[in-house]
Amino acid sequence: MLRIAIQAKGRLNEETMALLTDAGIRVVAGKRKLMTQAIGFPMEVLYLRDDDIPQAVYMGVADVGIVGLNEVAEKELPVVEEMRLGFGICRISLAVPREVDYSGAVWFEGRRVATSYPHILQNFFKANGVNAEIHEIAGSVEIAPLVGMADGIFDIVSSGGTLVQNGLREVEQVFRSEAVLIATAGLDDDKRRELEKLKFRFRSIIDSKGLKYVLMNLPKNRLDEAIALLPGMRSPTILPLAEEDWCSLHVVINEHELWEKIERLKVVGAEGILVLPLENMIR
CATH class of the missing domain: 3.40.190.10 (Periplasmic binding protein-like II)
Structure with missing residues (x-):
């Protein structure tokens, strides 16, 4: 277990x-x-x-x-x-007060930086030849410059809203997580x-994330055109319909290209298009 x-x-x-x-x-x-x-x-x-x-x-x-x-x-x-x-998904970045004229990582030379991630920051400064003072604190890192505890910070950034609220701006994206x-x-x-x-x-x-399962009815004489538009995981699934000249085509499509593909499928005669969520995909 x-x-x-x-x-x-x-x-x-x-x-x-x-x-x-x-x-x-x-x-x-x-x-x-x-x-x-x-x-x-x-x-x-x-x-x-x-x-x-x-x-x-x-x-x-x-x-x-x-x-x-x-x-x-x-x-x-x-x-x-x-x-x-x-x-x-987030990043750990260096940030400084927004009024600072930032000139690159060398700006931190001799300055103090507050962070909860001293080892990652030390490795970054070492790689860039910067000798800065790293001040380790837990929580509320973003207020350190405001209260005079540090010249800049090194902290997790998602949207960047917290930095803006505390008068800071992101200047170096150091680590993506x-x-x-x-x-x-x-x-x-x-x-x-x-x-x-x-x-x-x-x-x-x-x-399965970002994928949709798409089903449609299609004239058989337009099948090759549709397949050229819609490669599946191996190839689209094609099933016969009761109406002899038509078939049903099933395929998985990336969400970001879904609507563009549907528009082009309609041009080649696709009808009755169903878009379904895809919960799991077993390879």
Whole structure:
């Protein structure tokens, strides 16, 4: 049985729980309960702070974990990155007061920067030959310049709204992050098999995102034109209709090109077009 560590609360918790639900895994979390048994998969769920998850996985307290890549990079522990999960996307950036005449990373030379990610920032400054003072604080990093604690900050940015509210502007995007599935190095064979089953479920959900299942009726004499427009995962599915000169064509289309494809299909005679959500795609 696997033990998975997930964030107890915060920005990744809801999306992690949604992923588990989509994968057919139900987790009922009780108040003040640190660990619970999953339903639908042989797994225990351990609730931790996000910055404790990499260490828990490294120590084998949890076999696997879902956490931001930024926390993995910050802790610099030898855990195995199994797969990226496509949510919790953000960046960690340097920001300065908006009135500053910023001239590049060299601007930070000799200045103080407040952050919760000192190791990632130190690596960036070292790579750029900058000698700055890194002041580590937990939480409310964005107010540090306002109260005179620092000249700039290094923090997570999603929309950038919090920076604007505090009179800051983003000047260097240093690290891009998203939720990742990590594992303890050297899992035994039984746990590795269970992990592969879990990854299979996750992958089918991730692969289906942004895809639509499209069905349409089409004159048989226009079939070649439609197929040229709509390559499927291998090729479109074609089924006969009761009306001899017509067929039904089924295909998976990327959401971003859906309407352009539908418009072109109508030109070649497609009718009765149905667009359906695609929950999972098993490759």
